[in-house]
Amino acid sequence: MPLLDVPSPIDLREMSDARQWAEEAMVKRPWRTEFFAAFADALDAGNAHRVLELGSGPGFLADHLLKALPGIDYVALDFSPAMHQLAAERIGDATHRVRFVERSFREADWVEGLGQFDHVVTNQAVHELRHKRHTRALHEQVRGLLKPGGRYLVCDHFAGDGGMKNDQLYMSIEEQRVALVEAGFARVEPLLLKRGLMLYVASAEH
Template sequence: MNDVESPIDLRNLKDALEWQETANVKRPWRKDFFDYYVDLIRPRSSDQCQILELGSGPGFLTQHLLSQLPNIEYTAFDFSAVMHQLAQEKLHASEKTRATYVVGSFKDAHWQNTLSQKYDFIIIHQALHELRHKRYAIEFHKTIRSLLKPNGCYLVCDHLCAPHAMQNDQLYMNKQEHLQALQQAAFKQIKIPLEIQGLCLFEMNVI
C-alpha cells in the first residue's frame, strides 16, 4: 500500500498561510478542544510542566496553552520551518521564553532522538494523518510511550473516517481502528472525552 500524497506542501509559505487562514474558520469548534486541554493540564501545572506538541503547525494551540498556563514549558515539533515562523509571531516575549521549536518529521526513522527529554503531556492535534497512511499509527504510538514521563498523558485528536467526516480509509481511521492501534501500542484506559463534527479526541495516561 502506497502512502497517500498530500495535496499541499506546508513547508511552502503560500500553502502554510492558506492553512493558517482557513483552519479555524472551517472548524471553529477546534477551540473547544483547546479549552479541554487547558482544563486538563492546569491542575498538574502548578510546578514546571513539560508539554510536547507534534505537528504544531502555525501555533494556534501553542499560543492558547502558553497564554493560559504560565508554568508550562512547551516544545513544538513540526516538519515546516515556515510554520514555526508563523507560530512565533503569535507569542508575546514572555511566552517565547517558554517555547522551544524543533524542525523534524515524525515520518523519519528515529525522529524522537531530536528530543532531549521526556514530557508530562504529549499532544498531536489534527496531525496524526500526516503519517500519510494509517498503517504507521501503531509504531508511532509506541514511540510516544518512550517520550512520556511516568504518569504522563497522551492526547490524540484527529479526523475520523466516517460517513459524516473524512472518506479516505487509508489516511484516516474510524473510531475502532484508533482504539485498536492505541491498545496494540500498550495504552490502556483509553478515554474519548470529546467528539465534535468528526473530530475525535483520545486521552491516555501512562500507568
C-alpha cells in the same frame, strides 16, 4: 500489493501554502477552540510542566495552552520552518517558553534527544503520517517519551459517519482507540467528539 501512502495536496514547508492553511483553519472549523479548551482542561488537571506538541503547525494550540497554563515549558515539533515562523509570530512574547524543533515525526529517529515529557499533545496532525498503518508505531514512540504518569492527548479527524471519506488516510473512531491500546497505553479515554474530530487521553498506567 503493497499499501501506498496518500500524497498531500499541499506543501506546508512553503510559506504560501502554510499561510493559506493557517488563514483557513479556524474559518473552516471554528469549533477547534472547543478542542483547545479541552486540551487545556486535561493538562491543568494533570502534572503538566513539560509539554511536547507533535505537528505544532502555526501555533494555534500552543498559543492557547501557553496562555491557559503559565507554568508549562513547551516543545513545538513540526517539519515546516514556515509553520514555525507563523507560530512564533502568533505566540509573541511567550516564545521564550517554547523550543521549536524542525523535525518530521514520519522519520524513524524523530524522538532522539528530545528528553521526557509530562504530556505529549497533537491536534489534527496524526493523519500527516499519510497512511493510517503508520499510526501505531508513532504512538509507541510517544509512549517512550512520557515520564511515569505522563499522558498523551491525541486529536485527529476520523473516517466514517460524520467524518472523512478516505479510510486509508484516516482511522475510524474504533481504529483510533485500538491503535493506542496496541501501542501500550493501558488507559484510553475519549474526551471530546465533535464535527469529525475525536480527542482521546491515553496513559500507560491504569
